[in-house]
Amino acid sequence: MNVVLAVKLYISKMIEESGPGMKVLLMDKETTSIVSMVYAQSEILQKEVYLFERIDSGGRETMKHLKCICFLRPTIENVELLSQELKSPKYGLYYVYFSNVISKQDIKTLAEADDQETIREVQEFYGDYVAVSPHLFSLNLIGVCQGRSWNQVSFKRTVSGLTSVLLSLKKCPMVRYQNSSEMAKRLADHVRQVISREAALFDFRRTDSAPVLLILDRRDDPLTPLLNQWTYQAMVHELLGINNNRVHLGSIPGISKDLQEVVLSSEHDEFFANNMYLNFGEIGSNIKDLMEEFQKKSKNQSKVESISDMKVFLETYPAFKKMSGTVAKHVTLVGELSRLVGNHGLMNVSECEQELVCQSDHNASLQNIRGILSSEKTRQEDMLRLVMLYALRYEKHSNNDIAGLMQALERRGLPEKLRKMVPAILEYGGQKVRGSDLFEAETPIAMTKKFLKGLKGVENIYTQHKPLLYKLLDQLIKGKLAEASYPYLGTSQLRDRPQDIIVFVIGGATYEEALVVHNMNKTTPGIRIVLGGTHVHNMKSFLEEITSATQGLYGASQRFHSRPGRW
Incomplete structure (x- = not known):
């Protein structure tokens, strides 16, 4: 079972079925995302698809010499737009593929609109999701x-x-x-x-x-989306934001134009594929190895002394250039992650989070949270996440100090719309809502297991x-x-x-x-x-999810996302 391969096979089949010749790929907003997640533009270009268009964009040129592959969601809007297109076709022939089941009535509507008989194919290919x-x-x-x-x-x-x-x-x-x-x-x-x-x-x-x-x-x-992360892909999403495999880095001071938006795809980036699930410490070491390999290749590239050297250089240059881009991208990403970790004391924050959700020492956790809330290094979102986690963990504890921590957030200048997320998380995923026991009681057996685990070597405290x-x-x-x-x-x-x-x-x-x-x-x-x-959440998008679900309660009705990676 491989969802990337499933969608990729559909798209390959669409392109192949239209036969040889120059083609345009006509999509809607959602199918554009679906295709871009599994195919790099350069790969599709090799299959004679030279133009990518949106069906909802006006002012497209008429190019009768092109075949048109339409990949659309079977919505009322798309059927209407495609009907208008067929009444006055901009391309020679149309091969129409819907990403899901389409009704007989919609097929009839399209047939009636196709006065000039430009449609050669109508099929359902079930790639109606983002792989x-x-x-x-x-x-x-x-x-x-x-x-x-x-x-x-x-x-x-x-x-x-x-x-x-x-x-x-x-x-x-x-x-x-x-x-x-x-x-x-x-x-x-x-x-x-x-x-x-x-x-x-x-x-x-x-x-x-x-x-x-x-x-x-x-x-x-509700705990998992609130935690800081320490594996590469999850960490990038939490601290910078990944949107359809793209990461916006424009807010980094002095960033070059080429790196303002980078693509992180395991399909098209071997280094990322090999490192996406490794922890941050291992990534640093692997980046160093990648840099050293690149420096060796750079020295070889500079030794162009004969015609044969030039031939070798030209043959290897595309791979060298690709590696150069990969090195620049990952060095920039890891550098920015490292800066954020250091500047905002994220290791202390994460250690406190993990102890809070994995252990049950109320007094120690409360003391740690108060200490982190008072630190000038701590970001607003990390103050909020700690208090939300504490509220979930000790919601029913007789001595909980949720009210005191809420006051501490106010003293630290958190706006009211953020502070209201604390009662909102209890409304969304508190004890009365959950069907499972997130915080299992410390039975003698559980305590023994934990003790034996401890004897085998200390687990990574940041990923307990x-x-x-x-x-x-x-x-x-x-x-x-x-x-x-x-x-x-x-x-x-x-x-x-x-x-x-x-x-x-x-x-x-x-x-x-x-x-x-x-x-x-x-x-x-x-x-x-x-x-x-x-959705695939980080904390920011999860706050939006909670806001939507608890709209009207506690006044928590404002949206939280702005630019990716920003508060």
Whole structure:
């Protein structure tokens, strides 16, 4: 199961089916993101696609010598725009591909508009989602719920996106959902309805063990998106922001024009592919090795003394130039991460966070938080995240000092809209909302395990936390996931251990959870897991999610995102 490969194969097939000759690729806003995540522009150019256009952009030139490959979401707006296009075609022939199921009525509308008979092909190719990495996909939706119910537009988009993932991976799964979440149950019901209605599309070859779709709600684990991260990809997203594999670095003082926006893709950047899941300490060492390798190649490139040397130089120059760009990009990124860590005392902040969520010494945690809140180094977002984590951890503790910490935030100058996120997180994912126990009681067995673990060597204090997803997947793989809490939809039940698992998180997944899935895929033979969510969160986007869900409560109704990486 590989979502990047699934979408890539669809796009390759579209281009090949139109035959030889110059082509234009006509997309909408969403399919532009879907394509750009799996194909570099240079790769598509090699397939005779010389022009990329948006169907909603005006003033496009008429070029009858070009074939047009349309890749569009099957929305009312796109059908209308394509109908207008066909009445006055700008290109010679049209090969139309929709990213999901399209109705017979819409097909009829297009046929009636095609007076000049320019359409050669109309097909459904189910790439209706953003493939972030082979085992991670997103729908790029923020603010999917109002209170504890679905936002209707987001719900419709989520049903179509999730069913397209199943179709692209050729899976007709058994559906399990989080019983404590009405939103999870509703999504599970509607996905099952689509599978029943489109039974012919979901008629795939049966496997020994049926695939499983597990639908979860972000409210059950509000901790994970609030934590600082220390693996490369997750850290870049938390501190700088990754949007469709792009990182904006324009705010870095003295940044060169070439590096104001960089692309981080495991498909097109070997160094990133090899290092995205490594921790920050290892990245520093690997960057040093990359620099040394580049310096050696630079010396070789400078020795052009004969015709044969020139020939070798010209042959190796493209690879050398690519390596030069890779070195510049990663040195800049790691340098900026390092600057932020040092300037804002993030190691102290992270240590405090990890102790807060992984241990249960209330007095020590409270003292540490107060110390960090009083430091001039500490950023506003880190003050806020610590108090939100404390509120979740000690919500029901008899001596909790949430009110005192809120006052400390006010003294440090945090605006009211941010301070109101503390009660908002309890409304969003507090104890009365969660179906799982995020903070397990310290039983004698748990204490013994922790002690034995300590004897084997101290764990990295910055990465002690394991998302709830780790425990759920472990139980699911072992056949021990409680049916009362995660029931099957319908009467059928799984007899064998699942091999193919698709997990979907309403309210957004995280790169920390993607790391859990990556490690499980690597270490559990025969198991293939894909993770998806309505979004891939860092703390900033997660605050938006909470704001949308608790709109009108506590006055927490303002949006938080500005430019990526900025507050």
